[in-house]
Amino acid sequence: MKNSFDEKILDEANDWLSSKQSVVLATVIQTWGSSPRQVGSRMIVNDKGDFSGSVSGGCVETAVVRECLDLLKEKKPFKKIEFKVSNESAWEVGLACGGEIAIFLEQIN
């Protein structure tokens, strides 16, 4: 038995939409190895770059915000992105814990 996961991100997305903000929803759709968040984990990003929720343990959120802002700017409805094990370069965005994740970004409209 599992509990029903609900971090209220979708409820928050609805609140953001009600206050006329553009919202991009990011959902973890696939994981490989030891990724910090499970499939179905979510975060939302608005057009100012504010975000709520998480798709990793803080490793890739900054990059996801950037991707979401690009999506809004380019007026694309959706996009799939992937993050892999981080390289030695400390400045590179990646999962320090060694996993890989695929994230689906979609505008809510």
Added chain:
Amino acid sequence: MKKELLKKIIEKKGKKIEFSVITNLEDGKGCIFEKDKPIDKNFEKYKNEIISQFNKKNNGIIEGTNIFVENYIRPIKVIIIGAVHIAQYLINFAKDLNFEIFIIDPRGYFASEQRFPGIKISNKWPKDALAEIKTDQNTALVALTHDPKIDDPALQHALKKEFFYIGALGSKKTHANRCARLKETGFADEQINRIFGPIGIKLGGKSAPEIALSIIAQLVSEVYKK
């Protein structure tokens, strides 16, 4: 995702309905799937795989496709006997964990809307109140009054049912007396041993929020033992 779909998801979550959200990662289209209801025609050809992932509560992409399935399962139901101070902290933790909460306390001045805003409260005696609540193996009972005339009937009810967790507040001595009473009523040791008493994991804290935390920690750990 369409706004309408988002609103539908929120509505169904609120009604504690089990469903799946299906997304086509190639064209961004999405729909809601419910067991025994017709499936959206855009997803008709994946019907069997969707039903299989829904039944297994398996979140993820259907193998060899671009179809993503996310399942929403019914939340754990927690019935609290006793609208006491610890219960006020307990419901805050439980809300964050998405548990569905019921409070039963025949003492109206304890179980008031003002003390527990937005929570389902019954002021009936546990025997009558519990008869009105549907329970199953996803239900937990947390008895907090340590008053035998309120807690005991609730514990007796739960022991006869499928509850996955039954806990009762009280010292070791209180719990030993409680067990003796249940034995007198005809319950076997095996049944009585299902009760977590004294309730909660050993944290050491004695304040109401600390006891609430120790109870909720035990409850969550039991959820994942099933």
